[in-house]
Amino acid sequence: MQCPICGSENHDRIFRLCDNMKILGKSLPDKEAYVAACNECGLVFTDTIATQENFLSYYKYGAVSPKYYDMFGTDETNHYFEHILSIISSFIANNGKIYDVAGAWGELDKFLSDKGFNDIIVIDPNENCIKTAKNKGLSVSQCSSSDMNERLHEKCDMIILNHTLEHILDVKSAFENMDRLLKDNGYIFIEVPNALSYVDEDAAPFNFLTYEHVLHLTMHDLENLAALYGYEICAKGEYYKKVSNYPSVYVVFNKTGRKGTITYSDLAKNKVMQYIDKSKKSIEAFIKPLRESGEPLILWGIGASTAILIDSFADCNVVALIDRNPMRQGLQFEIGDNLIAVQDPDTVKKGTIVILSIPYHASIEKQIRDSGLKNKIVTLA
Numbered sequence: 001m002q003c004p005i006c007g008s009e010n011h012d013r014i015f016r017l018c019d020n021m022k023i024l025g026k027s028l029p030d031k032e033a034y035v036a037a038c039n040e041c042g043l044v045f046t047d048t049i050a051t052q053e054n055f056l057s058y059y060k061y062g063a064v065s066p067k068y069y070d071m072f073g074t075d076e077t078n079h080y081f082e083h084i085l086s087i088i089s090s091f092i093a094n095n096g097k098i099y100d101v102a103g104a105w106g107e108l109d110k111f112l113s114d115k116g117f118n119d120i121i122v123i124d125p126n127e128n129c130i131k132t133a134k135n136k137g138l139s140v141s142q143c144s145s146s147d148m149n150e151r152l153h154e155k156c157d158m159i160i161l162n163h164t165l166e167h168i169l170d171v172k173s174a175f176e177n178m179d180r181l182l183k184d185n186g187y188i189f190i191e192v193p194n195a196l197s198y199v200d201e202d203a204a205p206f207n208f209l210t211y212e213h214v215l216h217l218t219m220h221d222l223e224n225l226a227a228l229y230g231y232e233i234c235a236k237g238e239y240y241k242k243v244s245n246y247p248s249v250y251v252v253f254n255k256t257g258r259k260g261t262i263t264y265s266d267l268a269k270n271k272v273m274q275y276i277d278k279s280k281k282s283i284e285a286f287i288k289p290l291r292e293s294g295e296p297l298i299l300w301g302i303g304a305s306t307a308i309l310i311d312s313f314a315d316c317n318v319v320a321l322i323d324r325n326p327m328r329q330g331l332q333f334e335i336g337d338n339l340i341a342v343q344d345p346d347t348v349k350k351g352t353i354v355i356l357s358i359p360y361h362a363s364i365e366k367q368i369r370d371s372g373l374k375n376k377i378v379t380l381a
């Protein structure tokens with residue numbers, strides 16, 4: 001495929017991500033996907049035949065966005081939103097028009113609205129998200145970065161892409177649409193996970209290669225985007241997003257129309273390769289005793305962030321795959337020589353339960369015990 005930023009076909013595949021992306025929904029293709037590094041601009045991205053529309057169907061019907069206030073509490077969440085407020089308030093007045101693209105449940109927008117910003121529209125493709133945001137008294141539009149210029153007609157002063165861009169495969173359409181919707185001299189706030197820092201984190205192996213993230217971005221890539229689409233960077237920095245534990249980089253783009261040239265950097269490729277190597281070593285240390293004992297294993301919680309781990313269990317005695325989500329039940333994975341389908345928790349019999357999710361491991365363990373299962377449980381955490 002073409003590089004989502006520079007359009008070059010010239011890239012190296014650095015990791016095989018999966019056999020197929022069916023875990024994201026039945027509309028996704030039954031073909032392999034890779035992590036690739038562009039040889040022209042250095043972007044690290046998911047090399048897949050899946051389209052933006054395929055991913056969009058996942059975000060419309062399959063994905064559940066995190067609710068920060070529920071998951072991380074008021075203090076942590078407000079602290080995060082204060083960080084965004086402190087950056088954008090230098091560039092936009094209270095009556096400025098803001099479009100928050102993939103604003104999910106409208107949590108940030110409610111916070112900004114309470115701080116006096118009175119013209120915000122929450123944009124999201126997911127109906128539940130939009131309904132919830134509307135119930136908070138916010139203005140909403142159910143659409144995405146691909147079709148927002150068909151739904152929205154007024155130009156805005158600022159577009160917010162807060163932990164959104166890394167989910168967008170069709171970067172070109174997104175930037176063309178933003179260009180049409182943004183006033184001359186308008187601003188775009190972008191914050192994304194920092195691919196250069198994955199390797200420094202103590203997170204679960206492969207955590208940052210979740211299938212949801214199709215771009216693994218760095219400040220270099222953001223500078224290339226500014227040059228390509230005619231923006232000047234008027235603020236930038238690094239931030240540790242404690243709600244959900246993401247080392248991040250942010251920029252504020254100012255629309256000038258003056259385009260520059262794209263440059264190459266191999267930093268992202270090298271750092272992501274180091275991260276992949278670290279992940280392989282850490283999962284091997286966890287799996288080795290389980291493989292050597294030959295005990296029957298029940299892998300629990302098969303989702304966009306954990307399906308990547310299944311391959312590592314190829315030589316283990318995996319007897320079942322379990323997930324609560326009925327949309328995932330019935331999906332089959334090849335583990336070693338066996339083809340195993342994801343099943344409902346009610347089907348669990350004998351075996352050691354391996355909880356794959358790190359962030360949710362405590363609540364999953366509680367659910368398992370509450371349901372009366374006495375199996376031995378191990379977690380990656």
Ligand SMILES: [Zn+2]
Nearest residue numbers: 003006038041
């Ligand atoms: Zn490129």
